Amino acid sequence: MTSNDTPPQDRSRLRRLAAQLSVDLSPWHGSRDFRLLWTSGAITFFGSFLTLVAVPLQLKQLTGSSLAVGLIGAVELVPLIVCGLWGGALADALDRRRLVLYSEAAQGVCAAVLLLNALLPHPAVWPLYLVAGLASAFGSLQRPSLDALTPQLVAHDQLTAAASLNSLRWNVGAIAGPALAGVIATTAGVSSAYAIDLATFVLSVLLIRRLRPVPPSPSAARPSVGAIVDGLRYARSRPELLGTYAVDLAAMLFAMPTAVFPFLADRLHADWSLGLMYAAFAVGSLLVTLTSSWASRVHRHGRMVVWAAMGWGLAVAGAGLSANVWVVLLCLVAAGGSDMVSGLFRSTMWNGTIPDEFRGRLAGVELLSYSVGPQLGQVRAGGTASAVGVRASVWVGGAACVVAVGALALSLPALMRYDARTNPHALAQRARREREAAPAPQPSATV
Structure with a gap:
């Protein structure tokens, strides 16, 4: 059957699927x-x-x-x-x-x-x-x-x-x-x-x-220092935001294995794979990014952050448990994709709910949450590897990530309840942006 023989309904469904599994370029075209x-x-x-x-x-x-x-x-x-x-x-x-x-x-x-x-x-x-x-x-x-x-x-x-x-x-x-x-x-x-x-x-x-x-x-x-403290107080008043910071910090602290990649490649008798290990996270992230149009239709962002962080931990654990280098690389690609999903929805929650007057200070807090975590995670991975071995360091870290993120999800119900369609902070920011984008009223003509 040629493409011309495909029923119109099927072609329409294929076009919709292709549109959903692509990059949304609307910000590029619109600004x-x-x-x-x-x-x-x-x-x-x-x-x-x-x-x-x-x-x-x-x-x-x-x-x-x-x-x-x-x-x-x-x-x-x-x-x-x-x-x-x-x-x-x-x-x-x-x-x-x-x-x-x-x-x-x-x-x-x-x-x-x-x-x-x-x-x-x-x-x-x-x-x-x-x-x-x-x-x-x-x-x-x-x-x-x-x-x-x-x-x-x-x-x-x-x-x-x-x-x-x-x-x-x-x-x-x-x-x-x-x-x-x-x-x-x-x-x-x-x-x-x-x-x-x-x-x-x-x-x-x-x-x-x-x-x-x-x-x-x-x-x-x-x-001023006082302004920074005010920003931290605002963050503390938003449990769903605190949840995103805490989940990301836990995922990076327990399951960031890059410090032991050279030793893992050696244990697998595949020194040639070291560069691929470092690139695998970015490959997974890129695959998610290239098929990310679906993300704009998701509204329960907090749940996606949690599930994606747990997926990161499971994939890292799989990399530590496997003795096959290709399975390890596949797990690392899956981990990078999960991290990308988590990052997309964390960013959407931050940008869509934080008032502009606090946006810079909260961005500083975000910078610490996703920068300090990996640094501490490197120390954790190296220290655990010296105590229990390289592969155990990787899978134990992944398992600990799943447990820690699950515990955070239970202790922060506001994160799991978050819905961009009903959250008051998201609705307030949407209304604010609509007011700013509305054309200014024209003065009435005088007689």
């Missing part, structure tokens, strides 16, 4: 500023992955010490925590476009410092640590403003689609970026990687300059 911001981020991500690979490689070349390379993470952690919270307060008090623009330019200066150091006859080690700390600080100051911008650039009913497109950008970069970065840094040298990173920041700054100004709310609080 010029979203296109500019998305493109800017795509360019910057590529350059940042170059530096992400080049800095450890250069440290290894200069010191030959694995400890020296590992200290980069420690240098980045404190600025991430402090500047993430402060960046949230700034995002609520100042023009978010300017904050993104200035912090992007500052990160470009960091890339320039790395390039100048790499071009010296004898590059120094200390600038690598200094720039790592400064880049972490500027990135953490910027991230709350970036997260808070999206709800102001797209329609309220396009928030899930916008989150999916942002994830698509990150996942493509996470798969292609490190691979290209490794080739460039090892063949053309780390100085070439830094030069390309600098060029991407220049292009990104030029794009961000074209965004319209995004002034703060007239009732915005001045940036």
Whole structure:
């Protein structure tokens, strides 16, 4: 039977299915500023992955010490925590476009410092640590403003689609970026990687300059410790939001196994699979993103966050229990897909219910929840592996994730009850966006 012989009803059903299993591009088509911001981020991500690979490689070349390379993470952690919270307060008090623009330019200066150091006859080690700390600080100051911008650039009913497109950008970069970065840094040298990173920041700054100004709310609080505390109090008053933070933190703390991937590949007698293990999460995320149109029709976001987090834990446990490397890789892909589902609905809940005057500060809290968790999870995985073995560390962590998320779901009924169609915070934000989008009344004509 040819396609022309297919009954019209079946063709119609196939078209609907194809539309449901695709990427929703409505935010891209509907908002010029979203296109500019998305493109800017795509360019910057590529350059940042170059530096992400080049800095450890250069440290290894200069010191030959694995400890020296590992200290980069420690240098980045404190600025991430402090500047993430402060960046949230700034995002609520100042023009978010300017904050993104200035912090992007500052990160470009960091890339320039790395390039100048790499071009010296004898590059120094200390600038690598200094720039790592400064880049972490500027990135953490910027991230709350970036997260808070999206709800102001797209329609309220396009928030899930916008989150999916942002994830698509990150996942493509996470798969292609490190691979290209490794080739460039090892063949053309780390100085070439830094030069390309600098060029991407220049292009990104030029794009961000074209965004319209995004002034703060007239009732915005001045940036201060008190403003940060007010944001934390608001978060505490929203048990469904606290639930999303707690679920993500538990999932990453108990079931983030990347620290033991080199040892897991060795136990499986498949050293060739190490790179595939690191890429597997991003592959799973990308598969979900490319078929994410269905997500815009889901309203019980809290339940999806919980079920997806438990799916992450089950998939990680499966990776630890299996002795077949291909099954392990398949489980890791499934884990990445589950994490993507959880991330989509967490983002939709945050962007769809948090008032604009608190959006930056709550974005700072979000930054901590999804950044600190993986860092602590690496410590957990490594410590457990030294005590009970590598594969046991992986499956025990996955099982602990399922138990912890299940316990959180029972203790936070507001998260499981959340429905975007009836939640008062979601309805208030939808009404607010509709008022802002309504055309201004025309003055009556005088006689």
